[in-house]
Amino acid sequence: MASVEKASDEATYVNPKKFKSSNEEPKESKKYSVHESLKDLSKFQLKRVLNNNAQKKLLCVEGTFADHDGAAIVLLEKKAFVEEKLDEHLFNESSKLSKEFENDVYGNYNCFPSIEHNSIKTTIIHPAMEKHIAKFENQPIHIVEETPKLYEEITLPHLKKEQFSLQWVYNILEHKAEKERIVFEDPDPKTGFVLIPDLKWDGSLETLYLLAIPMLKGIKSIRDLDQSHLPLLKNIRDAGTKAISKKYSGLPASQLRIYFHYQPSFYHLHIHFTYLKYDAPGIFTEKAHLLSTVINNIELMGEYYSKATLSFVVKESETLFSKYQAHGVLSSQSVEKK
Incomplete structure (x- = not known):
């Protein structure tokens, strides 16, 4: 269980990840x-x-x-395998082998480690909700070249109506849930944030995956960022990398991938911290925007992200795809359906 490190003695806030549609709250x-x-x-x-x-x-x-x-x-x-504990977890008498075949110097086996070291x-x-199912379902995908005009006319009205509830985020920020999982927090209402393990992280350094969630509400995505947010972004970069290095074996900032997703999976600004060698979900060019690049773009032009054309991927099963299709931006014709 991660110990909590505070940037100051002020009161703090923070919350967990339970996807709920704002229009479909369960009883x-x-x-x-x-x-x-x-x-x-x-x-x-x-x-x-x-x-x-x-x-x-x-x-x-x-x-x-x-x-x-x-x-x-x-x-x-x-x-993932934990390199530091291979002798303890794998290379011992509890790891049973079943031979498939052998040929010259090559042998093919199935290995069955002990149950405590074989978890999934x-x-x-x-x-x-239907939105969760659509999120995880394997579907044909398309790239949208989202201009500021398309954002205002299609994407923004859609996310205001269809986004998942942010209550789990506010629960973390207000210490109503997942308090024991917080790795670091800075309670400043404008530049502060909480650093917490992503639900996808299994706890090994090889797959390190943390989320930085700002205390400041009302920033939906990188589209909302401007020069007024530079102190927040730089604090997340500097304090976040320092906290990770301190807690996780001196891991340097140069071995961290720090980035945003666009479109994000939920619309409260958050930043992903992953180990550089880990092929984390959503690190491809059509999804990820490095924090360093975002800071640089805003320093060059304060309103960059409100004026830029941003690309993102959408699944055919998503409502947003249907809305872009209705506007003639996308077609459902797909090699996968032929």
Whole structure:
């Protein structure tokens, strides 16, 4: 459990990640949410596979839990190896081998480590809304070249109506949830932020993944950033890298990838900190914007992000795709559907 490091003695705030649509709030009932009593997956009833990514060793399925209302998403992901503990976890008598074949100097085996060193990172979303299902479902994707005009006419009205609830973010910022997971926090209302492990992180240094969440509300994405936010961005860069180096084996800033997503998965500004060698989700050019580049662009032109054309990826199953399609910007014709 991460210890909390404070930048000052002032009061602090912070909160967790439970996706809920602002228009689809579930009723308050312990029977409605499965998380209060879940101990195993025996009550999960599989409906369909949303995504099976062999490269990332990731499986995402949709289903339901017996005796609980609402759909559920279960995300299963193989963990990375921890180099510092290979002897303890793998190279011992508890790791059993089953030979597939041998040929000359080559042997092919299946290895079965002990159960305590063979866990699968599991994320469960319940009750899951249609927006969650669309988010994780494997679908044809398209790139949108979003001009400021398209942002104002299509994207902004859409996100105001369809975005997930930000209550989980405010819970973190107000210390109502995940307080024990906070790695670092600066409570300043204008330049402060909370540094907290991303839900996708399995805890190993090789897959380090943290989120910096500003205390300041009302900044939806990089589209809203201007020169007035430079002190906030620079503080997140400097204090965030210092806190990570202090807590995680002296990891230097030069081995961190620090970036925004556009479009983000939720519309309270946040910055991703990942280990540079880790191929984290969403690090590609059509999604990620390095913090250093964002700072530089704003220093060159204060209103850069309100005037720039920004690219982003959208799935055909998403409502935003339908809206861009209705405006004649996108077509659903796809090689994957032929």
